[in-house]
Amino acid sequence: MPNNQFKRGELYSFITGVASTAIGRRLQKKFKQQGIDITIEQWSVLYHLWKQDGLSQQELCTATFRDKPSITRLVDNLEKLKLVKRVPSKEDRRINLIHLTDTSTKLRDETMGMANETLNEAIVGVTAQEIEICKSVLQRVYDNLK
Amino acid sequence: MPNNQFKRGELYSFITGVASTAIGRRLQKKFKQQGIDITIEQWSVLYHLWKQDGLSQQELCTATFRDKPSITRLVDNLEKLKLVKRVPSKEDRRINLIHLTDTSTKLRDETMGMANETLNEAIVGVTAQEIEICKSVLQRVYDNLK
DNA sequence: GGCATATAGTTAGTTAAACAACTATTTCAA
DNA sequence: TTGAAATAGTTGTTTAACTAACTATATGCC
Numbered sequence: 001m002p003n004n005q006f007k008r009g010e011l012y013s014f015i016t017g018v019a020s021t022a023i024g025r026r027l028q029k030k031f032k033q034q035g036i037d038i039t040i041e042q043w044s045v046l047y048h049l050w051k052q053d054g055l056s057q058q059e060l061c062t063a064t065f066r067d068k069p070s071i072t073r074l075v076d077n078l079e080k081l082k083l084v085k086r087v088p089s090k091e092d093r094r095i096n097l098i099h100l101t102d103t104s105t106k107l108r109d110e111t112m113g114m115a116n117e118t119l120n121e122a123i124v125g126v127t128a129q130e131i132e133i134c135k136s137v138l139q140r141v142y143d144n145l146k
Numbered sequence: 147m148p149n150n151q152f153k154r155g156e157l158y159s160f161i162t163g164v165a166s167t168a169i170g171r172r173l174q175k176k177f178k179q180q181g182i183d184i185t186i187e188q189w190s191v192l193y194h195l196w197k198q199d200g201l202s203q204q205e206l207c208t209a210t211f212r213d214k215p216s217i218t219r220l221v222d223n224l225e226k227l228k229l230v231k232r233v234p235s236k237e238d239r240r241i242n243l244i245h246l247t248d249t250s251t252k253l254r255d256e257t258m259g260m261a262n263e264t265l266n267e268a269i270v271g272v273t274a275q276e277i278e279i280c281k282s283v284l285q286r287v288y289d290n291l292k
Numbered sequence: 293g294g295c296a297t298a299t300a301g302t303t304a305g306t307t308a309a310a311c312a313a314c315t316a317t318t319t320c321a322a
Numbered sequence: 323t324t325g326a327a328a329t330a331g332t333t334g335t336t337t338a339a340c341t342a343a344c345t346a347t348a349t350g351c352c
Contacts, residue, residue: 022291025310032311039310041338058300070339072302077337094300094347122287130283137280141268145172171340178341185340187308204330216309218332223307240317240330 027118036110038081043111045074046083046100050108054097056089065142083107169268176260182253184227189257191220192229192246196254200243202235211288229253 024040048063057071075098078084083104089095170186194209203217221244224230229250235241
């Protein structure tokens with residue numbers, strides 16, 4: 001590793017390569033093994049709605065760090081699966097509020113345990129302090145580039 | 147934030163959402179502004195070939211944390227752009243060695259500066275020690291789930 | 293009030309990712 | 323030495339990402 005440039009390249013590889021896939025894909029496999037047929041991207045949208053139901057698509061964009069077309073299509077697919085429903089806002093007719101269905105509430109109970117299990121497996125040997133530093137670095141990177 | 151479960155969910159969002167896109171997309175924009183018409187995924191493959199030319203597709207899989215079909219298609223597209231060339235290995239006829247072309251060497255000089263610039267912008271306010279911790283956490287997460 | 297501008301969401305087109313199933317070649321052991 | 327298992331790479335299918343261009347509604351300034 002001759003110079004600093006190389007090290008930065010490695011960081012890039014990790015951030016773009018490892019992190020984005022490892023945890024999500026492991027979780028997706030657990031879903032599949034249990035016969036739960038949603039993608040990890042769909043789950044990440046539901047995750048935020050389980051925290052707070054009735055978010056707008058724009059709010060889902062912010063929460064999940066996705067752009068508007070991505071959320072449009074994810075909500076399309078979640079609606080096809082009868083897991084959410086678009087409800088036009090009464091205050092502002094441009095806005096769709098995304099509401100959970102009963103089916104998705106059942107899904108929450110089934111999947112949250114798997115998500116915790118996966119995270120536990122992922123962070124073996126990592127201290128709470130290290131996780132905090134890691135989160136704060138990624139947040140600053142995101143803010144710097146926003 | 148009532149409990150530990152919620153905090154872990156946030157970490158998940160960061161790792162899968164923020165990190166994978168922010169730096170790469172910023173770099174991609176710089177490429178486009180300079181009239182350089184490759185994707186960030188294609189660039190990440192070239193990056194590893196610039197470090198060592200003539201890697202096999204399998205070695206590119208390992209280096210970039212992608213699966214085999216992904217590398218097959220990225221190499222397809224890089225070949226169409228005349229940036230790399232598949233050369234069958236003489237020792238083992240199952241293996242394709244991926245070699246850079248003259249065009250891609252020019253591209254290296256043009257893009258490496260932009261990559262460094264982007265990383266510099268990304269890590270403003272982050273110490274070297276924090277970066278090391280962040281890398282090591284992501285490495286352990288990856289290894290834990292491998 | 294009316295027009296420019298901003299905001300929310302959709303559509304179209306290209307690239308990339310994941311998985312499964314496949315072919316070709318090599319390795320290794322009975 | 324031959325046949326099973328492992329390895330390298332490809333193809334098909336679905337989902338998701340990004341950009342750009344678009345429609346519809348709301349805001350705000352003159």
